[in-house]
Amino acid sequence: MLKDITLGQYFPGDTLVHRLDPRTKLISVVLDFIALFTANNWLSTAVVALTLILAVALSRIKPRALLKGMKPLMFIVVFTAVLNLFYTEGHVIAQFWIFRITSEGLRRTILMVLRIFLLVSCTFLLTYTTSPLQLTDGLEQLLRPLKKLRFPVHELAMMMSIALRFIPTLIEETDKIMSAQKARGADFETGGLMRRARALLPVLVPLFVSALRRADELATAMECRCYHGGEGRTRMKTLQMHTADHLTLLFWIGVLCCVIVLKRFGL
């Protein structure tokens, strides 16, 4: 049952988007965010939307996968839509009982929902096309300047990649412990929330004990392989920006400029 959980949803592929340097993709996402928050009218939002549609098409990620990712966020989307729709002052176009819809409200609602949708799709596109390991590497490289401020960049990246490495191992272990408990009559499926939470306690205790033992052994094994922190450490795979990366970044800067210019026209 736990096998269904997909963490760090990554759809392997070999498209232009997949091949881009993770740093390029990370910076692009940030630029896209800035562009989306700058865009306040139809035309500028449309420009961002079009670039995203282009990116999705290039990545060959099925739009359905993106929509599926949106599901847990539906509440926020509806909430924002309702707030904007009924509580914006302006020219009234429809009214019933205590509700009033203004044309400004309608416009704002559509733009807001569109904006949330684009923001989320953009982050999903990043995690769908970049393996968690590449993401960690990219982040480590991008955050490197923070080392000067004593921010533990290398340690953080190492922790992330080890956590990613052990997720499947620990899921497998949880499954095993749960089966063992079930075989001895434990019941995880019936009862209320409290009862089920309490039933998980005998699973969590052995899981934690084993995770700590694993951590201890892993630390020894890492020491045996001469691990001594990030200092003087090299990498087998160094990240390299190619022409495609430079062009992508230029493209995004272009989009951002375009959005800023279009904002002035206030369409």
Place this chain on the structure above:
Amino acid sequence: MDTVISIENVSYHYPDAAENVLKNVSLAIPAGSFTAILGHNGSGKSTLAKLCNAILIPTEGRVTVNGLDTSLEDNLIPVRRTVGMVFQNPDNQIVASVVEDDVAFAPENLGVESAEIRRRVDDALRRVGMYEFRLHAPHLLSGGQKQRIAIAGVLAMQPKILVLDEPTAMLDPLGRKEVLSTVEELRAETGMTVLLITHHMDECIGADRVIVVSDGQLVMDGAPGEVFSRVEELRALGLDVPDTTETLYELRKAGLDLPLDALTIDACADVLAGLFTKSAE
């Protein structure tokens, strides 16, 4: 032959333990040798292994690796890159989510140049026969395959000595065979010094030398044939003997004049065949 690991009058005391795990142990491991260390749980054999690459520092006495004292801070990295260590649980030694990235871990730590790391990783993976799996996720591999990856991860440091601390304890018979034959091939190809710590008697048969550890002391030391002939003594220590020795020992007890040092299955079969031809005459 040159001594690569020298253990001199070493005692070791874990901080929270009542008594010493190792008591005044001395041992010299010659270059290129294959030494098996036998002992039951808690005999101190794993402690002995961890003393060899400065994971533990002796409470008393001295351990030197290629002449480098393991207790000196400056020798830490040179000692660890000389003595590669493989542990029991393959899952808890693999650091990365992709096989080749894991094998690259040690040379990355040593600050080796990217192209050279690539070369070493490919070479190490070929040596353990896992090159085709270089892009796989380790958690989807079998126990024996994972343990071979762990061996490759150590080989990428280009160590002179390989210390294996019960590498087969968590594996099924097939996995055990895989790992042992990998070690055997490595020895044949590179002449690497191997220290195998185990409680499976059968794994010691191919060794040049078997050392039995009990209660923190070295109680037997000799060629496998010699050590395993001492059946009663081994049993008194709570250890078994290989199936071959067991068979011959029982036949001897029944009054047949048979040697006890026919350890491999083939040698044992020859002895038994000889017995039948003799009785046929």
